[in-house]
Amino acid sequence: MRQEPIFTSWLPRHAELWGHAPMRLKHRLHEHELFTNEALARLVESYPREHYNLVQWGEHGASGSWREGEIRGLSGGEIIDSIAKGRVWINMRNLPTVDPRYGEVMNGIFEELEDYMPAFRTFTRKLGLLISSPLSRTLYHADLPGQSLWQIRGVKRVYIYPNAAPFITPELIERVALSGVEVNMPFEPWYDEHATVIDIEPGDMLHWPLNAPHRVDNHDCLNVSMTMEYFTDDIRRTHMVTVANGILRSKLGLKPRERTITGPAFWSKAVLQRALRDTSWVKRQNRARRAPEFRLDPTRPGCVAEIEAA
Ligand SMILES: [Fe+2]
Structure with missing residues (x-):
């Protein structure tokens, strides 16, 4: 219940x-x-x-x-x-x-x-x-x-x-994607x-x-x-089109205008982004991997202490 x-x-x-x-x-x-x-x-x-x-x-x-x-x-x-x-x-x-x-x-x-x-x-x-x-x-x-x-x-x-x-x-959101x-x-x-x-x-x-x-x-x-x-399914399809359009624009010099998420135009982009999304053309940065430079100082609340580089 x-x-x-x-x-x-x-x-x-x-x-x-x-x-x-x-x-x-x-x-x-x-x-x-x-x-x-x-x-x-x-x-x-x-x-x-x-x-x-x-x-x-x-x-x-x-x-x-x-x-x-x-x-x-x-x-x-x-x-x-x-x-x-x-x-x-x-x-x-x-x-x-x-x-x-x-x-x-x-x-x-x-x-x-x-x-x-x-x-x-x-x-x-x-x-x-x-x-x-x-x-x-x-x-x-x-x-x-x-x-x-x-x-x-x-x-x-x-x-x-x-x-x-x-x-x-569209160009900005493709850049984010x-x-x-x-x-x-x-x-x-x-x-x-x-x-x-x-x-x-x-x-x-x-x-x-x-x-x-x-x-x-x-x-x-x-x-x-x-x-x-x-x-949602629509958001996922929008994202696939965004990635595909980003590849077409930034790597192939095209000017994609279509952002439809149904029909043949969508499916060809779905195939394109699927084929290329794990390549260097889609380089997502992993911000979780940056080495820590400081820690919270246990003796001074609100202050930080430096971590010496190894
Ligand atoms: Fe946000």
């Missing part, structure tokens, strides 16, 4: 809006037993190194100064205290793999969504948890899968831009005049149209947020 519903504000109109407009829904995960301060401390304390990225940010907007670190010798409470006082964020990826109880929560969310939207079927579901320092920023970028953002603690301001030119173009790097997209300050701007607090969830660029500014407080990704 299902527990209490996770969504607390779903209305019939949300099924019509889903994927077509940015939308905010209410949820109750911030009060769930897996998201208490104690549960979060236990989770982060033992999170496997291969499944997290700890990143220290430099000056705001200077993405080139980000560097990777690791956690050793701190309790979960000390880690969270250090993030609250520091200038870092930790992205705990693959939550359902590391702790299947969070996978049950994720599947419960999708079951509810499928109840509300019978045609909505997802696969390659992913869930991550982001704990970030006050004033942390996520720069302007776009993601390939369907996305939602769930606020557990703290407040952040999310800017969501139209998923259309000039904010995002071929390189695996979502950031370093061109951004102009006036884009903000066209953004949907929403401050989210604990109990808020945001969902936005596929590939819609977005950026995030934490308020001056510790933030805990959950990120959820998924593919």
Whole structure:
């Protein structure tokens, strides 16, 4: 038997809006037993190194100064205290793999969504948890899968831009698909005049149209947020066309205009990207493999200690 519903504000109109407009829904995960301060401390304390990225940010907007670190010798409470006082964020990826109880929560969310939207079927579901320092920023970028953002603690301001030119173009999304790097997209300050701007607090969830660029500014407080990704059959087909068009454009000098996800044009692109996606033409960068340069300093909360290169 299902527990209490996770969504607390779903209305019939949300099924019509889903994927077509940015939308905010209410949820109750911030009060769930897996998201208490104690549960979060236990989770982060033992999170496997291969499944997290700890990143220290430099000056705001200077993405080139980000560097990777690791956690050793701190309790979960000390880690969270250090993030609250520091200038870092930790992205705990693959939550359902590391702790299947969070996978049950994720599947419960999708079951509810499928109840509300019978045609909505997802696969390659992913869930991550982001704990970030006050004033942390996520720069302007776009993601390939369907996305939602769930606020557990703290407040952040999310800017969501139209998923259309000039904010995002087929060329830009192809570049993301071929390189695996979502950031370093061109951004102009006036884009903000066209953004949907929403401050989210604990109990808020945001969902936005596929590939819609977005950026995030934490308020001056510790933030805990959950990120959820998924593919539907249409999103998977869109991704295959994006990869194929990217290959045609960047490797063969063609100018693909078709983005259809059915019929012969789709299937020939499906074959093309399938044949080439594991070659050097599609070089996805693996950011999880960067060597750690620092660790959280156990003796000085909010500070980091350098790791000497081996
Ligand atoms: Fe994103």
